[in-house]
Amino acid sequence: MKRSEYSKQSDEVLIQAYYTGDNSCMELLYHRYYLKVFNKCLSFTQNTDDAFDLTQDIFMKAFAKKSAFKGNSKFSTWLYAITFNHCVTAQKKQQKSKVEPFDLVTHYIPDDSDLSSIEERKEREEREVELYKALDEIPEQDKKLLELKYRNNYSVKDIQTELNISKSAIKMRLMRARQKVGKYYSKAI
Incomplete structure (x- = not known):
């Protein structure tokens, strides 16, 4: 499928294509959800640089653990859970390191x-x-x-x-x- 055709597809279709080896699908998901993830990270950190770093970490984690997504919920819900948990963990680490x-x-x-x-x-x-x-x-x-x-x-x-x-x-x-x-x-x- 061409990139323009993928951009109209649901998250689930993109995930399935990624499972079959099409890495361009994750780029589309990244662009689709980047701002939401970044804004959630920013609400935790109150610092754009830290929020940017957390956002990158979250997407790396999500894409590295693609097999963890079982399809029991929507991709956006799964990604939000990863985002929330990662931000909480990062915040705890930061508080301990102070x-x-x-x-x-x-x-x-x-x-x-x-x-x-x-x-x-x-x-x-x-x-x-x-x-x-x-x-x-x-x-x-x-x-x-x-x-x-x-x-x-x-x-x-x-x-x-x-x-x-x-x-x-x-x-x-x-x-x-x-x-x-x-x-x-x-x-x-």
Whole structure:
């Protein structure tokens, strides 16, 4: 298959082609998901250089362990799980490697607010994973509509221009898409 034909294929088709030896498919998957992985890494590190390094590590890990993808979930969900776990691990390593002067260590007594903020962040990240899984369950057109509205911050008028759909149809589809995501999300938690 030609590269232009592959670009229109689903992730699963690209993975199957990669399994049969077509390495160009992974390049397409890389370009398809690079920004999402990078943004998640950036949310952990708050540093573009570190986020870039983590992103490269994640894709190297994902492509090296291609046989670990069993197809039980969507590729995007599997990649997100790798991303999340790799970022958490990297963050833990970074915290362990921080060296504090001895006198600071002896005077520091953790309070309950430190522990609760770590727990809250972990819970928020777990909810985010479940939300991402719920988004994978809805139809692609609903997902696109939600991405335009909430990820890209499009107004209803912008979406109307982009998709050439009436304002009332957009509002109705947004409501239905949110309900679908809510249904899958509530099942997961």
